Amino acid sequence: MQVQGANGSGKTTLLRTLCGFVRPVQGSVHWCGQDIGEWDDDFHAGMCYLGHLNAIKDELSALENLQMSAGLAGYTLSERQVVAALRRMGLQRREHLPVRVLSQGQRRRVALARLLVGDAPLWILDEPLTALDVGAVGLMQELIGEHLSKGGMAIFTTHQPLQVAGVETRQLTLS
């Protein structure tokens, strides 16, 4: 599902509410038929959230960043898995560089590589295409397409039209 809307129309607030950061003033958020407040942490195990902030550390390399963020999410990754994910995101031979020296677009790619190493069925992406070049936008369309065809769900906000091949996407316009 693609969420659209003018600046300040509440796209980020909506996504943060879905994640459970903010409690809705009215209504409720349900996951598998149960209010997310009643889910223990299992709800979070089934989702991957990528916000405006990349959640990567400048001092660590791309490889270390992905291993640490996987660790915080509760699982360990082999170096091979991480390198494969980074390669898919177009970061060959950048695995061991500190993220500090990478460009904005490359940092965003490191953050997006998190989607590839996890197995969460629900992706919640806030402006995933910020700072990405044309090639990476194409890659993102491909990745979301693959995820959906495997039975996953994705909710994302974007100002660019994103064509996901082979799957029907829903659009939600906030005003």
Added chain:
Amino acid sequence: MRKLSLLGLLGLVIRRDLLLAMRRRADVLTTLIFFVMVVSLFPLGVGPEMDMLRKMASGVVWVAALLASMLSLPRMFSADYADGTLEQMMLAPQSLSVLVLGKIVAHWMLSGLPLALIAPVLGLQFDMSVPALWALVLALLLGTPVLSMIGAIGAALTLGLRGGGVLVSLLVLPLCIPVLIFGAGAVEAVNSGMSAVSNLSLLGAFMLFALVFTPFVAAQALRISME
């Protein structure tokens, strides 16, 4: 892909924070150098009268340790807050308290532990006796974790506020007074020929009590700050 146990997760958070600190050593060193400077200023300021120095030694070292640990408190969560890692921690399927406990332990290893280890060297400037130095180190080893733990609550509550650095000191310092009293008291007891055991036991009790409650409270405070 292998699931991490809670202990594994705790270890990972500690390792991560230590690794980050090693890549940014200046932050750790400033705390330690501040502590050394403050303690060293006293003998220069009050003059070289051994009796007086010996009497005030434990108090001076403890107050300096308290102030030095306040210096590094605002940094406990702010970097993770600024780059979005804290959001990811909140979304982690494990309990946030465990992650917070890991951060507290790492914070203590980077601020409290070095202070406790260097304190005997500074104690020599005050002509402290060997038993008194031992009491000082033990008291610091038991007391500084409490400072990190109470500090974590303050740091979590003031996250993202302007001028949060000063505010956290104002919040946390009054709560640290018992630790200061019994910590300095342990050395006093040894100086007056008594045993420091009762003071050290109380410090140990504070530490265990804080260990049980503070990670949970700090985690709740973080949730409030993030809303």
